[in-house]
Amino acid sequence: xxxxxxxxxxxxxxxxxxxxxxxxxxxxxxxxxxxxxxxxxxxxxxxxxxxxxxxxxxxxxxxxxxxxxxxxxxxxxxxxxxxxxxxxxxxxxxxxxxxxxxxxxxxxxxxxxxxxxxxxxxxxxxxxxxxxxxxxxxxxxxxxxxxxxxxxxxxxxxxxxxxxxxxxxx
Amino acid sequence: xxxxxxxxxxxxxxxxxxxxxxxxxxxxxxxxxxxxxxxxxxxxxxxxxxxxxxxxxxxxxxxxxxxxxxxxxxxxxxxxxxxxxxxxxxxxxxxxxxxxxxxxxxxxxxxxxxxxxxxxxxxxxxxxxxxxxxxxxxxxxxxxxxxxxxxxxxxxxxxxxxxxxxxxxxxxxxxxxxxxxxxxxxxxxxxxxx
Numbered sequence: 001x002x003x004x005x006x007x008x009x010x011x012x013x014x015x016x017x018x019x020x021x022x023x024x025x026x027x028x029x030x031x032x033x034x035x036x037x038x039x040x041x042x043x044x045x046x047x048x049x050x051x052x053x054x055x056x057x058x059x060x061x062x063x064x065x066x067x068x069x070x071x072x073x074x075x076x077x078x079x080x081x082x083x084x085x086x087x088x089x090x091x092x093x094x095x096x097x098x099x100x101x102x103x104x105x106x107x108x109x110x111x112x113x114x115x116x117x118x119x120x121x122x123x124x125x126x127x128x129x130x131x132x133x134x135x136x137x138x139x140x141x142x143x144x145x146x147x148x149x150x151x152x153x154x155x156x157x158x159x160x161x162x163x164x165x166x167x168x169x170x
Numbered sequence: 171x172x173x174x175x176x177x178x179x180x181x182x183x184x185x186x187x188x189x190x191x192x193x194x195x196x197x198x199x200x201x202x203x204x205x206x207x208x209x210x211x212x213x214x215x216x217x218x219x220x221x222x223x224x225x226x227x228x229x230x231x232x233x234x235x236x237x238x239x240x241x242x243x244x245x246x247x248x249x250x251x252x253x254x255x256x257x258x259x260x261x262x263x264x265x266x267x268x269x270x271x272x273x274x275x276x277x278x279x280x281x282x283x284x285x286x287x288x289x290x291x292x293x294x295x296x297x298x299x300x301x302x303x304x305x306x307x308x309x310x311x312x313x314x315x316x317x318x319x320x321x322x323x324x325x326x327x328x329x330x331x332x333x334x335x336x337x338x339x340x341x342x343x344x345x346x347x348x349x350x351x352x353x354x355x356x357x358x359x360x361x362x363x364x
Contacts, residue, residue, distance in 0.1 A: 008231065019241050031241075033239075040186065042232065051200075051202070091316040098320065099320055128278070137352050141347060160328065
């Protein structure tokens with residue numbers, strides 16, 4: 001059992017007790033909604049998880065790593081952000097790829113841009129959760145709102161690096 | 171559709187195995203085929219093995235997360251939520267939504283299920299975007315379980331600090347964008363009342 005599962009289990013126990021104490025149909029309505037969302041999510045999720053594993057194998061991470069060095073500056077941040085957007089899988093795979101990048105000399109801002117882009121656009125999450133639960137119009141709004149964030153994160157990290165080392169901008 | 175009735179179960183089946191499901195199934199088969207042809211049977215086997223492990227670990231957590239989100243949805247005080255993170259909640263609403271996203275435990279199931287809950291409960295679009303962005307980029311659980319072991323404390327702390335203002339910026343952009351937002355209608359008998 002992971003910590004997350006324990007926390008969720010405890011939250012469920014507390015909420016279920018509170019709902020039952022109301023002595024109306026709160027508990028039943030809550031469980032009903034959970035069952036409906038389960039039906040919507042789980043069959044798709046099984047397929048998507050399997051697909052994500054295959055696609056992750058197909059991403060050429062060693063090739064991409066060549067473009068992420070500190071001397072590449074803004075280009076590195078842009079390439080890293082683009083790479084992060086196409087990783088369609090969970091943290092195991094995303095962080096393994098980040099580790100490959102780090103070993104081959106990727107700069108800190110590029111790594112931050114990569115991880116940020118992955119957290120925001122992980123395709124499996126969009127298809128498994130966001131579209132079924134919120135809908136396409138929310139996805140469109142969110143994607144347009146956050147698309148600049150990986151770039152901003154990389155740029156802020158670059159600026160922070162300059163401040164920390166006391167070196168003037170090149 | 172009353173809970174537990176035959177039509178309710180039929181509705182569940184329709185939701186679960188509709189067009190979306192078959193699209194996903196086709197995609198899984200195609201990507202598997204590509205993996206097998208491009209990288210060979212060994213890489214195919216490794217990917218499939220990892221996938222099955224992941225599935226077994228994920229399903230119990232999803233049950234727990236959806237049960238929690240369902241109860242939160244049934245018990246949520248809607249008017250108070252609207253005051254906290256509704257349309258007129260300003261920067262403070264976006265900051266509250268970001269903070270809530272950062273501390274939301276569990277994986278995407280709980281975060282997106284709660285997002286649907288607060289979306290139906292009167293949160294405005296900026297707060298919705300700030301919440302899910304805060305959870306995605308800065309969620310403490312992922313930071314502790316994944317960022318720190320893989321990337322080290324110093325890198326993770328840098329990333330956290332650098333990213334802290336960004337969900338609020340995303341929320342401001344979301345409020346400013348001239349797009350129509352229609353949230354996916356929840357299934358079931360409550361659909362009309364929200």
